Amino acid sequence: xxxxxxxxxxxxxxxxxxxxxxxxxxxxxxxxxxxxxxxxxxxxxxxxxxxxxxxxxxxxxxxxxxxxxxxxxxxxxxxxxxxxxxxxxxxxxxxxxxxxxxxxxxxxxxxxxxxxxxxxxxxxxxxxxxxxxxxxxxxxxxxxxxxxxxxxxxxxxxxxxxxxxxxxxxxxxxxxxxxxxxxxxxxxxxxxxxxxxxxxxxxxxxxxxxxxxxxxxxxxxxxxxxxxxxxxxxxxxxxxxxxxxxxxxxxxxxxxxxxxxxxxxxxxxxxxxxxxxxxxxxxxxxxxxxxxxxxxxxxxxxxxxxxxxxxxxxxxxxxxxxxxxxxxxxxxxxxxxxxxxxxxxxxxxxxxxxxxxxxxxxxxxxxxxxxxxxxxxxxxxxxxxxxxxxxxxxxxxxxxxxxxxxxxxxxxxxxxxxxxxxxxxxxxxxxxxxxxxxxxxxxxxxxxxxxxxxxxxxxxxxxxxxxxxxxxxxxxxxxxxxxxxxxxxxxxxxxxxxxxxxxxxxxxxxxxxxx
Numbered sequence: 001x002x003x004x005x006x007x008x009x010x011x012x013x014x015x016x017x018x019x020x021x022x023x024x025x026x027x028x029x030x031x032x033x034x035x036x037x038x039x040x041x042x043x044x045x046x047x048x049x050x051x052x053x054x055x056x057x058x059x060x061x062x063x064x065x066x067x068x069x070x071x072x073x074x075x076x077x078x079x080x081x082x083x084x085x086x087x088x089x090x091x092x093x094x095x096x097x098x099x100x101x102x103x104x105x106x107x108x109x110x111x112x113x114x115x116x117x118x119x120x121x122x123x124x125x126x127x128x129x130x131x132x133x134x135x136x137x138x139x140x141x142x143x144x145x146x147x148x149x150x151x152x153x154x155x156x157x158x159x160x161x162x163x164x165x166x167x168x169x170x171x172x173x174x175x176x177x178x179x180x181x182x183x184x185x186x187x188x189x190x191x192x193x194x195x196x197x198x199x200x201x202x203x204x205x206x207x208x209x210x211x212x213x214x215x216x217x218x219x220x221x222x223x224x225x226x227x228x229x230x231x232x233x234x235x236x237x238x239x240x241x242x243x244x245x246x247x248x249x250x251x252x253x254x255x256x257x258x259x260x261x262x263x264x265x266x267x268x269x270x271x272x273x274x275x276x277x278x279x280x281x282x283x284x285x286x287x288x289x290x291x292x293x294x295x296x297x298x299x300x301x302x303x304x305x306x307x308x309x310x311x312x313x314x315x316x317x318x319x320x321x322x323x324x325x326x327x328x329x330x331x332x333x334x335x336x337x338x339x340x341x342x343x344x345x346x347x348x349x350x351x352x353x354x355x356x357x358x359x360x361x362x363x364x365x366x367x368x369x370x371x372x373x374x375x376x377x378x379x380x381x382x383x384x385x386x387x388x389x390x391x392x393x394x395x396x397x398x399x400x401x402x403x404x405x406x407x408x409x410x411x412x413x414x415x416x417x418x419x420x421x422x423x424x425x426x427x428x429x430x431x432x433x434x435x436x437x438x439x440x441x442x443x444x445x446x447x448x449x450x451x452x453x454x455x456x457x458x459x460x461x462x463x464x465x466x467x468x469x470x471x472x473x474x475x476x477x478x479x480x481x482x483x484x485x486x487x488x489x490x491x492x493x494x495x496x497x498x499x500x501x502x503x504x505x506x507x508x509x510x511x512x513x514x515x
Contacts, residue, residue, distance in 0.1 A: 013127050013128045013129060013262055013263075013266070013267070014128060014258055014259060014262040014337075014339065035255065036255065038154065038158055039158070039255045039256050039259065040125065040130050040131075041152060041153070041154050041158075042154040042158040042159055042161070042162050042256070043121045043122075043124060043125050043130075043133075043162065043256075043259070044121075044122075044125065044131065044132065044133045044136045045133070045153060045154050045159075046114070046117060046118050046121050046133070046159070046162055047114040047115055047117070047118035047133065048133075049153075049154060049159050050114045050117075050159075050295060050296065051110075051111065051114055054107075054110055058098070058107075061096060061097075061098065062098060064088075065089060065097075065098070068087070068088050068089060069089075095304065106304055109304065109305070109308045110295065110304075110308055112308075113292035113295045113308040113310070114292075114295065116289075116290050116291060116292055116310060117166060117291055117292055117295070118133055119289065120166075120169075120289040120290075120291050120313075121133075121162070122134065123263065123267070123287075123289070124259055124260055124263040124267075125259075127262070127263045127266075127267040128259055128262070128263070160296075161254070161256045162256055163293075163296040164256075164257075164489070165234075165256050165257055165260050166291055166292075166293040167293045167294070167489035168233050168234045168257065168260075168489055169234055169260060169264065169291060169293065169313050170291060170293040170311050170313060170489075171234075171236075171488075171489050172233065172234040172235065172236035172237075172264075173234060173236060173264055173313040173314035173315060173316075174311040174312060174313045174314075174315055175311070175312070175315045176311045176492065177311075178315075179492075180486075180487050180488075180489075180490060180492075181236060181237075183484070183485075183486045183487075184237075184377050184378070184406050184407075184486055184502075185236065185237050185240055185377070187406060187484075187504060188237065188375050188377060188404050188406055189237075189240050189241055189244065191404055191479065191504075191506050192227070192241065192244075192246070192373060192375060192402070192404060193244060195402055195478055195479075195506055195508070196225055196372060196373055196402055198224065198225070198244070198245050198246070222331050223247070223331050224245055224246055224247045224331065224332075224333040225246050225247065225372035225373065226246075226247045226248075226249065226370070226371045226372050226373075227241055227246045227247065227248050227249070227371060227372065227373045227374070227375055228248075228249050228250075228251070228346075228371045228373070228374045228375070228396060229241065229248060229249070229250045229251070229374075229375050229376075229377075230250075230251050230252075230342050230345075230346075230374070230376060230379055231251070231252060231253075231342070231376065231377070231378070231379035231382060232250030232251060232252050232261070232337070233252055233254075233257050233261065234257060234260060234261045234264060235250055235261040235264065235265050235318075235337065237250075237375065237377050238250035238335065238337075239265065239318055239321070239335065241375065242321065242323075242333060242335040243321050245323065245333055246333055246373075247333040247334045247335070248333070248334075248335045248336070249335075249336050249337075249338060249371075250335075250336070250337045250338070251337065251338035251339070251340065251342065251345055252337075252338075252339065253339075253340065253341045253342070255339070258337065258339050261337065262337065264313070264314055264318060265318045265319070265335075265337070266318075266319060267287070268286050268287045268288070268314055268317065268318060268319065269286050269287075269317055269318065269319025269320065270286075270287060285317065285320075286314075286317035286319070286320070288312050288313065288314065289312070289313055290310035290311070290312055291310060291311060291313055292308050292309060292310045292311075293311065293489075293491075294306075294307055294308075294309075294491045294494075295307060295308055297491060297494065299496070300494050300495035300496040301494065301495070302493055302494070302495060306491075306493040309493075342383070342389060342392070343388060343389070343392060346392050346393075346396055347392055349370070349392065349395040349396045350391065350392060350395050351395065370396060370397060370398045370401070371396050371397055371398065371401060372397070372398055372400075372401050372402070373397070373401055373402040373403075373404065374393045374396060374397060374401070374402070374403050374404070375404045376403070376404065376405045376406070376407065377406050377407060378406070378407040378408070378488060379405075379407065380405055380407065380466075381407060381408060381409045381410050381411050381412065382412040382413075383412075383413075384413050384454035384457060384458050385457065385458070385459075386459070386461055386466065386469070387469055390469055390470060390473050391473060393473075394473045394474055394475070394509060397509045398509070399509060399510075399511040399512060400508060400509060400511065401508070401509045402478075402506060402507070402508055402509075403470070403475060403505075403506070403507045403508075403509070404505070404506050405503070405504070405505045405506075405507075406484075406486075406502055406503075406504045406505075407486075407500070407502050407503070408500040408501070408502050408503070409460070409461070409462075409463060409466065409503070410500075411458065411460045413452075413454045413455050413457075413458035414455075414458055414460050415455075416448070416451050416455040417448045417451050417455040417456040419444060420444075422443065423441055423443055423444035423447070424441060424444070463482070463503055467480075467505070470505070470507050474509060474510050474512075475507035475508060475509055475510065476507065476508055476510055477505060477506070477507050478506040478507065478508050479504075479505070479506040480503075480504065480505050480506075481503070481504045481505075482501070482503050482504075483501040483502075484501065484502045484503070484504055485499050485500070485501060485502075486499070486500050486502045487499055487500070488500065
């Protein structure tokens with residue numbers, strides 16, 4: 001597990017931490033090292049990948065037109081057919097016909113969009129201490145000496161993750177993404193301030209007000225409330241909560257997302273020593289970039305211009321937000337990011353883990369390391385096991401702590417590995433209904449051996465069941481609302497937009513003596 005401290009001028013970029021860990025820890029998992037290299041390759045090969053895909057589309061157009069022209073010149077062709085009406089070629093707009101000025105303009109637009117995105121991704125790599133696409137290309141040319149050189153290319157699946165990164169950057173850190181993210185973030189931040197204000201003003205008998213910090217006057221009373229934001233992606237929600245004065249610990253499992261968020265949160269405050277490509281605002285005191293987040297989308301597009309259009313990111317300087325100790329001695333909040341899977345990061349809060357660590361630690365159950373709130377945006381349905389996530393969140397929280405949830409129930413690990421009639425032994429149907437795994441046939445295991453085990457164990461729960469589990473954990477529901485329309489990384493100019501009717505819930509952990 002890697003940690004990157006944000007909002008700190010002395011923080012070490014996540015990519016540099018990853019490489020340093022690999023250089024000095026010879027026991028580092030080889031699979032983890034390979035994953036880091038694969039992610040870097042996808043960053044470095046982005047423009048080449050998408051330009052090659054576009055060349056494939058161009059080739060298909062050439063093939064179709066050449067085939068049509070051969071049919072027309074064939075001896076068997078009807079001599080009068082050409083003059084009887086429009087041809088396939090005449091139906092096509094000039095922008096699709098090779099060698100036309102309109103087509104060349106489109107090709108240039110697409111190439112510019114890929115270069116724009118590559119420039120942003122190269123800056124992520126540069127900040128992380130990893131070679132950029134141009135440095136890799138230069139190294140390849142210098143080491144090639146004119147001969148063939150075998151390249152390890154990123155896969156379509158790896159590149160699709162990078163397309164998701166660019167869409168998430170636009171959602172979290174552009175003006176255009178404000179409308180979409182505000183539906184979710186404003187509601188969560190507002191609820192946090194409502195149910196766990198930094199200070200509450202209580203009226204006194206003389207008509208004045210007395211500001212009182214949260215909680216009793218304990219040893220950590222000078223520390224701001226600690227808020228965990230799992231599945232924080234590009235980090236905007238955590239940053240917004242931090243901007244209100246809360247200490248925030250974001251986390252995410254996706255390394256492509258983490259590298260980009262680390263750069264946006266920490267690297268864009270670096271003085272702009274060179275002109276940014278594609279729409280960065282002139283005179284800005286921080287680095288801005290133009291990105292085209294939707295160039296990978298070829299369906300339901302209204303125009304080529306909309307597909308290749310750019311947005312400017314970030315819309316604010318994340319590094320400009322600094323908190324200092326206030327007049328009453330309240331410590332400045334901190335903002336950190338964690339890299340890793342949720343349970344691997346936080347399962348040490350579970351009682352069985354704490355019990356095994358008691359011989360080596362004197363921490364109390366309600367130690368400063370526990371959180372006052374866990375804020376989940378489009379996160380809980382990514383759990384391979386929702387009950388495990390809910391129990392972990394419960395034990396992460398101090399008594400009176402809050403769980404805030406907003407999102408659908410899409411279930412990331414759903415849809416694969418279903419048991420089919422041909423997979424079972426009919427003589428042991430009752431055993432399977434009773435949960436006897438040994439009755440599952442080798443045919444089922446063979447058919448699904450390529451799947452991640454989490455697909456084979458995931459269960460989809462209804463909202464009603466989800467709500468019941470929250471109550472059974474030991475929470476009491478403070479607020480609940482259903483059917484709130486929200487989108488996620490949607491193209492506002494697309495002909496198809498997925499709208500989720502989301503659930504919103506605020507639950508408070510009851511004190512242990514009230515469970």
